[in-house]
Amino acid sequence: MSFLPSCVFSRCVSALLMLLWMTTAHANTPSDQLIIAFKMNNILSLDPAASTGNDIAFVNANLYDMLIELDPEDPTVILPAIASDWEIADDDMSIRFTLRDDINFHSGNPLTAEDVVWSLERVMELNMALATTWKALGYSQENMSQLVSMPSSHEVVIGFPRKLDPKLVLYTLATSPSAFILDKKLVLSHEQENDLGNQWLTTNAAGSGAFILQQWIPQDRIVMTRNEEYWGEVPELSRVAMRNLKESQTMRLMIERGDLDVAIGMSVPDIRALENAEDVDLQTTQRGTLYYVAVSMQNEILADQNVRRAIRGTINYEGVNDSIMSYYGEFHQRPVKLGLPATLPEPMYSLSNEQARSLLAKAGYENGFTTTIRALNESPFINVAINLQSSLQRIGIDAEIITGTGNQIYGAMRDRRFDILVGRGGGGMAPHPDSNLTPLLFNPDNDDAARLTNFQGWRTGYQNERINELILQAVAESDSDVQNRLYGEIQSLYEEDVGALFPFSQMVNTVAVRDEVEGYRDDPAAMTRLRSITKR
Structure with a gap:
């Protein structure tokens, strides 16, 4: 008698169980478990310093804690989290946070100010994708350690x-994935070749959140399992x-x-098919991310x-949004x-085909030209x-189309x-004009070697020095009326200059x-x- 190797046998059994689960009628999922489905194509690492995108932010928000949080009902309201209190200095040049003293990481290590300071410094030292968030505010690997300090074991000054x-700054601390607080002792115990634990954190977690990572199989x-020792409500x-x-x-049928309890990222036909479903509710939430050409x-x-103006005016904005x-x-x-308050009214770009062709001719392309359009192979x-x-x-x-x-x-x-x-x-992410303007328009160094890859301005090669100056001026302004006027000027200037990004829809x-x-x-x-x- 011959036997299958144990690993092959295990895979066969798993596949059979999955097939049975997918093809037979089921009762609802267990009352103490939540089953969520979404596309994980863009989850390549769990390390908060390296991971970009909404999907990984969703995952890590349940494994880690932040100093503060935003109220999901009203994102302009800041709520305490690891920090029980905070105070802005009289000169508006720093914020002092008082930390709770009853928080432990999943490892059992106590969470202290040292972990907070190290977590923020680590982002800059690794200099990966999320470092750009802080660079845009003027932080660097050199000044972060000088500007972020711990007066005591449960106080942090930024x-x-x-x-x-x-x-x-507060909104950044409450919304940026770079602001999750890591267990310094645990992470450094897995450090390899001075990588500050980056390789280990690709597939592991070191947080204090309400849930503990049990398993991650990429794609x-x-x-996650419940953190029985969670400092908040368990x-x-x-x-x-x-x-x-x-x-x-498949998501819709399940x-x-x-x-399934929750399905995220379904196509429009499947969402519409659920509009009248008796046992399923649809939640639609406005986010700040913009779709663009x-x-x-x-x-x-x-x-x-002239070419950019022709393309901007030819996009079928209303048709794309309607259909x-x-x-x-x-x-x-x-x-x-x-x-x-800073957002200007819609410019309603529109050109006739004749007007667009005239612009192309003015640029020397009366016979048109060939080009490529890149897009993800998924809706929309x-x-x-x-x-x-x-x-x-x-x-x-x-x-x-590529x-x-x-x-x-x-x-x-x-x-x-x-x-x-x-x-x-x-x-x-943040309810602040700069949360989009800096990532989309700011480009302080257009040289190829600058590699400012998290700035869309650098990616497109678009640089407008006046817009750079106005952005820096606006983020330094605490008077909201003056600030809104500056942001209005930026939008008008970008429209006149025909920047390299043409937003057509807000997510x-x-x-x-x-x-x-x-x-x-x-x-x-x-x-x-x-x-x-909870589940009924």
């Missing part, structure tokens, strides 16, 4: 490198299982049957302002997100790219090797939630915390 609106699942859920489901229809100033043709962006985004053409990006391709063809621009994964599409943008791209970005996130799930509140900053959820 000084400012230059005059800054204190609200901007498959993330499993969750009622004993387990959270997050599954990678790429097929929207949540209809009760095999980007053009590269590295491309000699696209660097011509494609339902449940994905809301019509918006400004680089400052909707709903803020590919759909917008197809619509844009058709619009450009009508004015004589022949554009080939699709791929996030690394392939945004990787080309980070390397400044693209022509036209349909993308989404801008941060937009909304639509989540399907089973009726028996109570307390799920999708967070505008993508920091959806699951600690208060």
Whole structure:
């Protein structure tokens, strides 16, 4: 008699169990567990210093804590977390935080001011994607250790490198994935070749959050268990299982049957199919991230302002939002997100085909030209790219669509090797104009060697020194009326200069939630915390 190797046998049994689970009728998921499905394509690392994107922010918000949080019901309200209290200095140049003294990490190590200071310094020392968040505020690897200090074991002072609106610093601490607090002792025990634990944190966690990481299988699942020693209200859920489901229809069928509690990122047809479902609610939350068409100033043709003006005016903004962006985004053409006092009215860009062709002729391209459009091979990006391709063809621009994964599409943008791209970005987590303007427009050094890859301005090669000056002036202004006027001037100047990013929609996130799930509140900053959820 022959036997299968144990590893092969285990995989066969797992596959059989999964097949049975997917193809038979089921009761609802266990009352003390939450089963969530979404696409995990962009989750490449769990390290808070290296991980960008809404998906990983959602995961880490449940494994880690921050100094402060924003109220998901009103993001302008700041709530205590690790810090029980904070005070802005009289000169508006620093903030003193008083930490709770009853918090332990999952390892059992006490959380102290040393962990807070080290976590922030680590972001700058590693100098990975999330360091850009702090660089934009004027912090550097050299000055971070001087500006962030610990007067006592449970006090932290964060000084400012230059005059800054204190609200901007507070919002950054409450919304940026770079501000999660790590267990210094545990992380450094896994350090390899001075990487500050980066390799280990790619697949592990070292937080104090309401849930503990039990398992992560890349592109498959993330499993968390309840932190029984959580310093706040201990969750009622004993387990959270997050599954990678790429097929929207599968997601819809599973949540209809009760095999899932929460489904995130379904396509519009499947969302619409759930509109009248008796046991499923749809939550739609406005987020600050913007969908845009980007053009590269590295491309000699696209660097011509007349060409950019022709393309900007040819985009079918209303048609795209009406036919494609339902449940994905809301019509918006400004680089400052909707709903803020500083946001100017929509410019309503529109050109006739004749006007656009005239602009191309003025630039020397009366016979048009050929180019490429890059877009993720998923909704709504590919759909917008197809619509844009058709619009450009009508004015004589022949554009080939190149699709791929996030690394392939945004990787080309980070390397400044693209022509036209349909993308989404801008941060937009904080209820502050700068949360979009700096990521989208700011470009202090346009040299290829600068590698300011988290700045969309650098990625597109667009640099306007006056806009840079106004952004720095605005973030230093504490008078809201003066600040709003500065932000208005930035938007007007960007419109006149025909910048390299053309926003067409502001992101909304639509989540399907089973009726028996109570307390799920999708967070505008993508920091959806699951600690208060219960199930009937």
